[in-house]
Amino acid sequence: MIIVMNGKTDDADVEKIVKKLNEMGHEVHVIRGERRIVLGVIGDVENLASVPFYAFKGVEEIIRIMKPYKLASREFKDFNTIIKVKDITIGGKEVIVMAGPCVVENEKQIFETAQQVKASGAKILRGGAFKPRTSPYSFQGLGEEGLKLLAQAGKETGLAVVTEVMSVNQIDLVAEYTDIFQVGARNMQNFVLLKELGKTKKPILLKRGMAATIEELLLSAEYILTQGNYEVILCERGIRTFEDYTRNTLDLSAIPALKRLSHLPIIVD
Amino acid sequence: MIIVMNGKTDDADVEKIVKKLNEMGHEVHVIRGERRIVLGVIGDVENLASVPFYAFKGVEEIIRIMKPYKLASREFKDFNTIIKVKDITIGGKEVIVMAGPCVVENEKQIFETAQQVKASGAKILRGGAFKPRTSPYSFQGLGEEGLKLLAQAGKETGLAVVTEVMSVNQIDLVAEYTDIFQVGARNMQNFVLLKELGKTKKPILLKRGMAATIEELLLSAEYILTQGNYEVILCERGIRTFEDYTRNTLDLSAIPALKRLSHLPIIVD
Amino acid sequence: MIIVMNGKTDDADVEKIVKKLNEMGHEVHVIRGERRIVLGVIGDVENLASVPFYAFKGVEEIIRIMKPYKLASREFKDFNTIIKVKDITIGGKEVIVMAGPCVVENEKQIFETAQQVKASGAKILRGGAFKPRTSPYSFQGLGEEGLKLLAQAGKETGLAVVTEVMSVNQIDLVAEYTDIFQVGARNMQNFVLLKELGKTKKPILLKRGMAATIEELLLSAEYILTQGNYEVILCERGIRTFEDYTRNTLDLSAIPALKRLSHLPIIVD
Amino acid sequence: MIIVMNGKTDDADVEKIVKKLNEMGHEVHVIRGERRIVLGVIGDVENLASVPFYAFKGVEEIIRIMKPYKLASREFKDFNTIIKVKDITIGGKEVIVMAGPCVVENEKQIFETAQQVKASGAKILRGGAFKPRTSPYSFQGLGEEGLKLLAQAGKETGLAVVTEVMSVNQIDLVAEYTDIFQVGARNMQNFVLLKELGKTKKPILLKRGMAATIEELLLSAEYILTQGNYEVILCERGIRTFEDYTRNTLDLSAIPALKRLSHLPIIVD
Incomplete structure (x- = not known):
């Protein structure tokens, strides 16, 4: 200091x-x-x-001279973290694609989409069952029914699945169906949720908050890591800026920056 | 449309x-x-x-022509919402001051501060027992012990108290000690938490998220209102901008804007 | 409306x-x-x-329903604007690279750099002679001497050159040496300069201002177009956001957006 | 360092x-x-x-440890800069109000407004004759005719006047009519203009750019000061943020920040 x-x-x-x-x-x-x-x-x-x-x-x-995060830093761990999900390797040389609908709507939709996702070479199927919606009047997802459909579609196509968990009391339920937990941008600093997820054994896809700095994203990952779960996938998905022609501004340079500062794998949304 | x-x-x-x-x-x-x-x-x-x-x-x-929120809008309710906490009236003519330490550290600190808060004319004592911290290595609050101290300090001085609730599983515990629930900026879009708080009978102090628009703040209030709790206090506490000389940029003009759009009381942090 | x-x-x-x-x-x-x-x-x-x-x-x-710019819009002109500089075609199928030092410092530096720029396949040499510096104590460029060196380096290597013009009273001088005028981000809304450049016959490389929306960039282009110079090259070079790990946040999605809205060629800095 | x-x-x-x-x-x-x-x-x-x-x-x-500006800093000059315009003291105890129309439209408008400005206690009349407009199709001001009307209205009411100068080649003309030069937000980093204004003997009202940091504003003031004109009035007028309910977000805390860092007077727009 x-x-x-x-x-x-x-x-x-x-x-x-x-x-x-x-x-x-x-x-x-x-x-x-x-x-x-x-x-x-x-x-x-x-x-x-x-x-x-x-x-x-x-x-x-x-x-301050020292970065406030430790376990997430390159100094703590020089080599890249590799995460295995089924037979998929995230964080290695291969570029892994995750695809799927924003929200699971019904059986037909998720099964047909899963087929297409598979056919186009993606390895992981995503789809929301619990959806964080800005408005309480928007469709909030099918809940457990959506989780079931997603898991079945994954099974049938041989795709791993990822879906969002919004709250501590959903963790056990979501864990029954998903291969990877997703933490949404709005929950990136829901520290109670992060800590509980840190006690699970499944990989966590952690989305960058709309106004989160790179350091804050890594500190949120640190919350999970300190609880013993080292399998965090960082996700750059755009930040909020004055420009409103697009909904978010993808912060492309965050990717090399994160690669330099951290050993965790990164995905772009 | x-x-x-x-x-x-x-x-x-x-x-x-x-x-x-x-x-x-x-x-x-x-x-x-x-x-x-x-x-x-x-x-x-x-x-x-x-x-x-x-x-x-x-x-x-x-x-879209219509605002997406309804219960929070002036159109739904023309006159200002007045919230009664003990003998205090929030949202009326009188300007109510809430004051206190960021976090409850120990008995001496909170009791001495409460005396000063009382002496300087404030009506509500605030202090954190569960603290959302950017870093997992920062002090996270005393938990229930902090809640007890805060409630005692409030009782002794005759001040009402407000403290943060960070998660659904803390609601019952916090409710035992506080007069007003506080939802922090980082949890403004923790919709699961908002919905559960909407089922309680205590006023909610809802802080604006760092990158939340005025409309998003009102939609988060709407989440609480739709559950039947109409006592929401909006809180403007600064937004994140490119300027980093100050930690946040207070959005002063949000106050008249909110007053125009909504009947809910507003507090400035 | x-x-x-x-x-x-x-x-x-x-x-x-x-x-x-x-x-x-x-x-x-x-x-x-x-x-x-x-x-x-x-x-x-x-x-x-x-x-x-x-x-x-x-x-x-x-x-407002109508876009406020006209000549810059796709509605006004359906097909892409192609700009010819020497034997180089900007805005066509070929990706044109411009490279060179931030500022022309001396003969050795600019000639050596020009050789490398040429060798690596770029077509246009850039280098500042008049530099807009945030601080008055920073080196402000060599002025005419810098222009001369740049032009000579361009001649010797067969590269076209582009350099910044900061003020109306520099236009004639800069025009003697450059193939393309550059308008810097800080001058994107220097409307007096834009109008005068609109009366020249050389292409204008117009950089997006740090806090300029896509619409404002196109309106600044419109200032040039309305004066009769239709050869404007738009330049996306990053915007200012709360993230300060990088100096600017490249707004990648501005490129397809601009391509959709306008017929003018775009370059990324 | x-x-x-x-x-x-x-x-x-x-x-x-x-x-x-x-x-x-x-x-x-x-x-x-x-x-x-x-x-x-x-x-x-x-x-x-x-x-x-x-x-x-x-x-x-x-x-960097040292601030990059010097003449504008409190370290260079401990006591507040006081600027005299006619019998008005800017930067002292008295709060000075400047008021007037955005743009001078015609004789009737500016004379009537000047009367009201005077009657309501303001000391300085403002009004644009050269207007920097985002769109080339918007009214650009009356030019010299507007300057004349403004000066006459000032004379008749005994108000000092302030008006914008957009370019080096307007300085002499504007100087004939105005008491204070205004540099608009879009020209805050038009360094050629700042330097030339630094050679004049009239006070400069320098508006903060839409995306300018506090440090950049002071560095722009420094450009003027280094040329020998020490009469710079800083102007906080809001910055561009993601919030678009209001056109700009007034950065209220910039005022105490500027007062701490600099001896120059500040005005809020």
């Missing part, structure tokens, strides 16, 4: 912060420039999160 | 849409301009939501 | 607007729904731009 | 950067943490702007 202080700060005020940091177990390097004094704080600064450094006299800026 | 078609569209293609609309029970007015043909569709168009009009030949734009 | 009025508006108030529209030469269709009255206004509504319709009683929304 | 390197970087690679920095005249402090090596670079780092530090092995992040 770097603490930037005004160059005119009294020595006594600088000393106060240094002492505080020392007391909390950190080595501090003081660099004096003409107009700024810079304190370099060594070590894991987790224990400093709640210290209100901005309240100390002379402090102008606090700059 | 307005359907805009290219002016060069064949009569037969225009007729196809008109027929479809008639079949679904709607009266249609066709207005022919030089370069556009405009279809005005009369009546409640809810049943048209799933018709893929863009797939019809000649269709250029679909414009 | 569509004018949406509240369904409870008095007939006399509806009549007032209709009369006003008729007086201004427009035919009006009145469609009465349960909760809304919709007025469909026929014809070119340019002359209505300054009428404050929102001030009329009962008016809730004004919806 | 702080250079953050990966903790596993070879000593030789760290040494390479340190040597480069020393050669360029900078003292460097090396702080070794467990997972990061931090280089603190002392002194004015202006001369390092063009060194591609990210290309050095092991470099992860470059963090």
